[in-house]
Amino acid sequence: MDLLAAVQLLPDDVLACILRRLNSRSLAASRCVCKAWCALVDTRSLLRADLLPISVYGIFFVEEVNLGRLGFFARPLMEHKIADKFDYLDVPYNGHLDILDHRNGLLLLMDWVVNPGTRQCMPLPPPPPMCVGMEGFYDSRYLVFDPTVSPHYHVLSIPVVPLNQTKFTKETEWPPSPYTINVFSSTTRRWENWSFVREGGARGTIADIKFSWKHRYAVYWRDALYVHCQDDSIIRYMFKLS
Numbered sequence: 651m652d653l654l655a656a657v658q659l660l661p662d663d664v665l666a667c668i669l670r671r672l673n674s675r676s677l678a679a680s681r682c683v684c685k686a687w688c689a690l691v692d693t694r695s696l697l698r699a700d701l702l703p704i705s706v707y708g709i710f711f712v713e714e715v716n717l718g719r720l721g722f723f724a725r726p727l728m729e730h731k732i733a734d735k736f737d738y739l740d741v742p743y744n745g746h747l748d749i750l751d752h753r754n755g756l757l758l759l760m761d762w763v764v765n766p767g768t769r770q771c772m773p774l775p776p777p778p779p780m781c782v783g784m785e786g787f788y789d790s791r792y793l794v795f796d797p798t799v800s801p802h803y804h805v806l807s808i809p810v811v812p813l814n815q816t817k818f819t820k821e822t823e824w825p826p827s828p829y830t831i832n833v834f835s836s837t838t839r840r841w842e843n844w845s846f847v848r849e850g851g852a853r854g855t856i857a858d859i860k861f862s863w864k865h866r867y868a869v870y871w872r873d874a875l876y877v878h879c880q881d882d883s884i885i886r887y888m889f890k891l892s
Contacts, residue, residue, distance in 0.1 A: 658686065666694045675798035707767070710749070710757070738769050751793040753870060756803060758793040763803065763836070774834060777807050777841050781830045784809050789832075792868040794875055800891040805834040807841075808877060811859040823852035824859060825885060846887055853883045 657665070669680055669691065681691045691697060708724025739762060751758040756765055764771045780787050788810040795803035808831060811824070827848035832841050859880045866878040875887040 658684075662690055666690060666696065670694075670696055673798070678798060710752070710766070736764070736766075739764070739771060740773075750791050750865075751868065753793045753795040753803070754797055756793060756795050758791060758805060763793065763805065772836065772839075774805065775839075775841065777832045777834070778843075780809060780832075781843070786812055788812060790866060790877075792875060792877060794870050794891070796870065796891055802836045802891065804836070804891070806875065806887065807832040807834075811856060811880060822856045824854060824856045824881075825852070827852075844889070853879075853885075854881060 660668075665687075669677060669687075672680060674697065677691065677697055681688045681697070708722055711721050711723060748760050749757055750760065755767060756763055761774050762771050763774065777789070779785060780789070789807040790810055792806045792808060793803060794806065825848060828845040829848065830843055830845045833844045834841050862880060866880070868875055868877040870876075873888060873890055875889075877885050877887065879885050
């Protein structure tokens with residue numbers, strides 16, 4: 651008798667007790683083992699549905715020709731499950747919202763982090779000034795959230811080199827090391843300064859950076875945020891969620 655066959659002989663109560671001890675990521679993987687395990691995880695509500703939905707209700711999208719115009723695509727029976735009108739936010743909504751980033755069901759707006767599935771939202775306080783030497787820089791904000799690791803999220807404010815910057819010489823290495831940025835934590839509900847130390851040599855100098863209003867995207871994968879930078883390179887920010 652193989653191991654899986656032996657495990658399937660366990661009573662549901664015993665198996666549920668064992669699965670409940672797994673972390674969220676392993677539990678989600680266990681749900682894919684077989685139909686019986688999938689049914690057990692779902693019927694016993696072992697996964698927190700508010701953090702890790704087990705099905706896709708719909709897709710938000712932004713129109714390419716009308717930037718900021720937000721749309722929601724879903725089957726008619728599912729539309730009522732998602733609060734896509736954002737009428738619960740303390741801001742006027744006319745169909746236009748700037749979605750800066752998204753991650754695992756959360757949306758990052760300019761001043762809010764929103765969960766459309768649960769109508770939960772948190773306003774972001776104004777960030778502190780940029781670090782010394784970057785006072786005139788803009789910022790791009792990115793969301794980091796992995797519900798299989800932690801129920802908390804972070805918002806990273808990444809400096810954007812402006813068109814006419816005078817604080818650095820053209821020979822200044824970019825990115826600098828250490829590289830200090832503002833990070834909002836849902837745990838403390840405030841912005842903090844985080845410093846990152848560069849691994850290896852610099853990508854280039856600040857003279858190589860070309861200013862652009864183009865929005866650049868990021869991906870979070872295995873304890874690292876990969877950000878598409880102004881010089882078309884990729885910067886990896888590594889940190890542990892807690």
